[in-house]
Amino acid sequence: MAGLVQDIDLMQPDLPILRYWRDRGKKAFEQQGVPTVKTEAWRYTKPRDLNSDDFVLSTSLPIITCSQQEEQIPFPCYPIIFENGIFYSQAKEIPSGLKVMPLVDALFQKIEIQEKLGSNLEVETHPFAALNTFYLKQGVYIQVESNVELDRPIVLINHSSVGPENLFFNLHNVIVLDKGAKAEIVEYYNYNGALKSRYFANIVNEIFLAPCAELQHYKMQNEAFKANHVAYNCVEVEKEATYKAFCLQRGANIGRNETRVLLKDKGAKTTVNAAYMMNGWATLDTTTDVEHLSEETYSSQLIKGVVGGEARGVFQGKIHIAPHAVKTQGSQLHKALLLSDTAEIDVKPELEIFADDVKCSHGAASGELDEEQLFYMQSRGIDREEAKQILIDAYLDDVISQIENENVKTWIKSFL
Amino acid sequence: MNMKNKPQIIDEGGDKYKYGFVTDIESETVPSGLNENVIRLISTIKEEPEWLLEWRLKAYNFWKTMSEPTWAKLKYDKIDYQGLSYYSAPKQKVAPQSLQEVDPELLKTYEKLGIPLKEQEVLAGVVAVDAVFDSVSVATTYREKLAEKGVIFCSISEAIKKHPNLVRQYLGSVVPYTDNFFACLNSAVFTDGSFVYIPKGVKCPMELSTYFRINAKNTGQFERTLIVADEDSYVSYLEGCTAPQRDENQLHAAIVEIVVLKDAEVKYSTVQNWYPGDKDGKGGVYNFVTKRAACRGDNSKISWTQVETGSAVTWKYPSCVLQGDNSVGEFYSVAITNNYQQADTGTKMLHIGKNTSSKIISKGISAGFSNQTYRGLVKVSPSASGARNYSQCDSLLIGDTCGSHTVPYIENRNKSAVLEHEATTSKISDEQLFYCRQRGISEEEAVSLIVNGFCKEVMQQLPMEFAIEAAKLINISLEGSVG
Numbered sequence: 064m065a066g067l068v069q070d071i072d073l074m075q076p077d078l079p080i081l082r083y084w085r086d087r088g089k090k091a092f093e094q095q096g097v098p099t100v101k102t103e104a105w106r107y108t109k110p111r112d113l114n115s116d117d118f119v120l121s122t123s124l125p126i127i128t129c130s131q132q133e134e135q136i137p138f139p140c141y142p143i144i145f146e147n148g149i150f151y152s153q154a155k156e157i158p159s160g161l162k163v164m165p166l167v168d169a170l171f172q173k174i175e176i177q178e179k180l181g182s183n184l185e186v187e188t189h190p191f192a193a194l195n196t197f198y199l200k201q202g203v204y205i206q207v208e209s210n211v212e213l214d215r216p217i218v219l220i221n222h223s224s225v226g227p228e229n230l231f232f233n234l235h236n237v238i239v240l241d242k243g244a245k246a247e248i249v250e251y252y253n254y255n256g257a258l259k260s261r262y263f264a265n266i267v268n269e270i271f272l273a274p275c276a277e278l279q280h281y282k283m284q285n286e287a288f289k290a291n292h293v294a295y296n297c298v299e300v301e302k303e304a305t306y307k308a309f310c311l312q313r314g315a316n317i318g319r320n321e322t323r324v325l326l327k328d329k330g331a332k333t334t335v336n337a338a339y340m341m342n343g344w345a346t347l348d349t350t351t352d353v354e355h356l357s358e359e360t361y362s363s364q365l366i367k368g369v370v371g372g373e374a375r376g377v378f379q380g381k382i383h384i385a386p387h388a389v390k391t392q393g394s395q396l397h398k399a400l401l402l403s404d405t406a407e408i409d410v411k412p413e414l415e416i417f418a419d420d421v422k423c424s425h426g427a428a429s430g431e432l433d434e435e436q437l438f439y440m441q442s443r444g445i446d447r448e449e450a451k452q453i454l455i456d457a458y459l460d461d462v463i464s465q466i467e468n469e470n471v472k473t474w475i476k477s478f479l
Numbered sequence: 480m481n482m483k484n485k486p487q488i489i490d491e492g493g494d495k496y497k498y499g500f501v502t503d504i505e506s507e508t509v510p511s512g513l514n515e516n517v518i519r520l521i522s523t524i525k526e527e528p529e530w531l532l533e534w535r536l537k538a539y540n541f542w543k544t545m546s547e548p549t550w551a552k553l554k555y556d557k558i559d560y561q562g563l564s565y566y567s568a569p570k571q572k573v574a575p576q577s578l579q580e581v582d583p584e585l586l587k588t589y590e591k592l593g594i595p596l597k598e599q600e601v602l603a604g605v606v607a608v609d610a611v612f613d614s615v616s617v618a619t620t621y622r623e624k625l626a627e628k629g630v631i632f633c634s635i636s637e638a639i640k641k642h643p644n645l646v647r648q649y650l651g652s653v654v655p656y657t658d659n660f661f662a663c664l665n666s667a668v669f670t671d672g673s674f675v676y677i678p679k680g681v682k683c684p685m686e687l688s689t690y691f692r693i694n695a696k697n698t699g700q701f702e703r704t705l706i707v708a709d710e711d712s713y714v715s716y717l718e719g720c721t722a723p724q725r726d727e728n729q730l731h732a733a734i735v736e737i738v739v740l741k742d743a744e745v746k747y748s749t750v751q752n753w754y755p756g757d758k759d760g761k762g763g764v765y766n767f768v769t770k771r772a773a774c775r776g777d778n779s780k781i782s783w784t785q786v787e788t789g790s791a792v793t794w795k796y797p798s799c800v801l802q803g804d805n806s807v808g809e810f811y812s813v814a815i816t817n818n819y820q821q822a823d824t825g826t827k828m829l830h831i832g833k834n835t836s837s838k839i840i841s842k843g844i845s846a847g848f849s850n851q852t853y854r855g856l857v858k859v860s861p862s863a864s865g866a867r868n869y870s871q872c873d874s875l876l877i878g879d880t881c882g883s884h885t886v887p888y889i890e891n892r893n894k895s896a897v898l899e900h901e902a903t904t905s906k907i908s909d910e911q912l913f914y915c916r917q918r919g920i921s922e923e924e925a926v927s928l929i930v931n932g933f934c935k936e937v938m939q940q941l942p943m944e945f946a947i948e949a950a951k952l953i954n955i956s957l958e959g960s961v962g
Contacts, residue, residue: 103550107890386879386880387879389879399891401891401893401894401896402894403894404861404893404894405861406892406894407890407891407892408889408890408891408892409888409889409890409891410887410888410889410890410891410900411886411887411888411889412885412887412900412902413884413885413886413887414874414883414884414885414886414902414904415882415884416874416876416882416883416884416904417879417881417882418876418879419876419877419878419879419881419906420879420906421876421904421905421906422903422904422905423903423904423905424901424902424903424904425885425900425901425902426899426900426901426902427887427889427898427899427900428897428898428899428900429889429891429896429897429898430894430895430896430897430898431894431895
């Protein structure tokens with residue numbers, strides 16, 4: 064059977080929880096199908112390419128793997144490597160207090176993960192999350208134990224290699240930080256070989272932060288320019304815990320990074336920042352949904368984008384404040400630069416507020432490079448192209464400079 | 480603050496709606512239900528030309544293929560379109576030739592509503608009024624004076640008879656019958672409304688005003704307003720509406736179409752005060768309105784100002800299609816919801832011409848158990864070089880059982896466009912309240928003062944007579960929402 068739902072024997076290993084999610088995922092996806100323009104959550108990002116039936120599920124490692132992955136990350140880290148969405152290797156030395164294992168193994172060993180799995184996903188309204196759970200197999204389970212502070216970031220790398228077929232893979236990671244734990248996680252999506260390779264990466268990250276835990280989550284999306292990358296991050300933040308995210312999207316034909324943060328208890332905080340920069344024909348989509356479910360919770364979002372060529376930048380951001388979630392603060396700002404007359408920016412910042420004692424704001428602006436600033440630099444001997452580059456860098460630096468880890472910041476800047 | 484002063488959320492006097500009376504007048508109502516025969520009947524009663532009937536039937540057939548939109552953040556009981564009557568008119572044997580022939584009972588109603596229909600009572604003729612009672616226009620004042628300038632101001636039924644070419648040219652040109660579910664229904668069954676034509680180079684000497692009143696039970700009101708401002712003309716137009724207090728919901732699905740030609744300017748102000756339902760959310764008007772203005776010519780300007788205090792359910796997005804170069808669209812809105820009212824309102828700014836600019840100022844105030852949504856679209860097409868938009872949406876929440884939502888859509892396809900959007904949501908600041916209380920202002924007065932200050936930017940846009948009424952309305956709407 065072609066298409067995204069393929070009849071491949073996935074039932075190994077067999078486990079009731081896996082069977083449950085595969086069934087539920089399949090049913091939910093078949094009910095929703097690939098979103099169309101009429102799907103409100105996908106009105107600007109048209110995943111038409113995903114409707115084609117020539118995707119082949121990735122089931123084995125490529126013949127030539129990129130064993131030199133670790134060297135691509137220029138700072139000390141604990142790498143976990145996937146090739147075409149298949150688990151390949153993980154750091155040899157893992158410090159005490161950190162557990163890393165394939166998700167399926169973890170589900171075998173630990174009942175409590177079974178309970179957590181999928182608890183916030185809402186697959187019935189997220190078609191690609193549904194599809195992902197149908198193929199639930201690949202991915203890791205990461206746990207940082209109570210009060211442990213990791214000395215270096217964990218880096219999840221996926222490398223897509225070109226083959227004769229258009230590959231399709233699903234990754235599903237579960238990340239748990241116990242009470243007071245502190246960690247940094249970097250996701251890195253890259254490709255190997257021809258720029259034109261077409262594949263579909265469908266990623267789900269489920270993140271659970273226990274009280275007082277703190278996670279910094281960075282993501283670098285640098286897929287091939289005909290590839291499709293759809294990611295859904297679902298984060299639960301408990302009392303006094305903090306979730307800080309930053310994602311730079313730099314590649315893909317359709318790149319979507321959706322983040323849903325549930326601020327469940329007093330003092331929970333989140334920062335969801337992102338940047339995107341693209342020429343060509345890409346659609347880069349940043350979708351956020353921050354739900355303030357308890358009083359005294361805080362969120363801030365800053366998203367900046369630069370699009371040229373015929374590219375399209377999409378931002379859909381939502382701040383939801385539940386009844387009685389008073390004394391909360393939520394802010395959101397999206398700014399975009401258009402470099403060409405054929406580029407497009409579509410923005411839908413949304414506030415949904417059911418409590419009165421709150422401070423919420425959102426802002427959105429878009430425009431082109433300031434002629435006066437360009438002129439100023441040109442009049443001082445900087446040529447126009449270079450001046451443009453300086454202005455664009457400065458524009459994005461606003462959000463990139465908020466990255467706390469200096470190594471990660473330098474590394475991410477190297478992609479601009 | 481002791482318990483006595485604690486804000487009380489529920490509006491104890493849900494019956495503060497002073498327009499809730501029913502006029503006991505004999506009326507001619509077609510049986511409920513909607514089918515081709517009803518449409519033919521309406522068309523016959525109104526002695527309409529064949530082309531209009533055909534147009535109505537086309538709309539009706541298209542409507543049958545459509546389904547009611549569900550995207551708005553509104554919850555209401557399903558409307559039984561077959562249970563409604565689509566035409567109701569005060570019974571009158573011959574059409575009134577002058578005001579003296581109008582049923583005195585009707586005139587009394589308008590007097591009660593504070594609408595001066597009798598010309599001699601109007602102060603020095605500042606406003607000309609067209610009053611629409613249920614489905615038909617009952618009186619239009621000051622026509623002679625307007626006619627001197629060449630301004631046509633009459634009911635749309637009359638315009639269809641007397642100025643068929645004008646009507647035929649513009650009717651449905653801004654809001655085609657295929658536009659949306661409610662607009663399509665209106666196109667099929669619209670009964671009356673106002674028609675305005677301002678000729679080239681004329682500044683309308685007075686403000687024009689329409690007053691809508693639903694009286695009969697179980698009827699829907701479907702009026703249609705068409706305003707055409709020819710080159711280099713100007714008109715300011717006011718619209719007001721009320722309905723009696725009834726337990727069941729009444730449907731109001733109107734269309735306002737405005738065509739603005741080169742260098743012309745239209746200012747359209749609405750004070751919407753349909754019956755909002757009682758304090759438990761029973762009854763009230765369902766208000767599904769399509770309002771759109773097309774700035775067809777260069778340098779044309781349209782300005783919408785609305786004060787929305789009534790209706791149980793409001794679904795309304797006055798829009799500006801900025802086709803002409805340098806055309807300007809403005810939208811100023813104050814929406815107040817209390818008790819169980821729901822409003823999903825906003826605007827659409829479609830930038831097509833070069834150097835078009837638009838401004839959106841929206842102020843929302845929710846209290847009680849009400850829910851309110853600002854929903855807007857700013858769209859810049861590739862041809863709209865140098866387009867500018869500034870949007871500001873502020874919401875104020877009173878009490879913790881209401882909701883306030885903001886859903887702006889911004890679509891930019893031109894790099895030289897500069898778009899800015901800002902929105903904030905907060906409650907009435909304790910500092911401001913404290914400051915007022917400290918100076919001996921009662922809490923209720925303080926709240927009203929702060930709310931009026933919050934809305935000031937919009938209220939300033941209203942013509943004087945309306946501004947005073949609107950300020951009073953805001954106070955009435957919020958009465959009881961703070962103790």
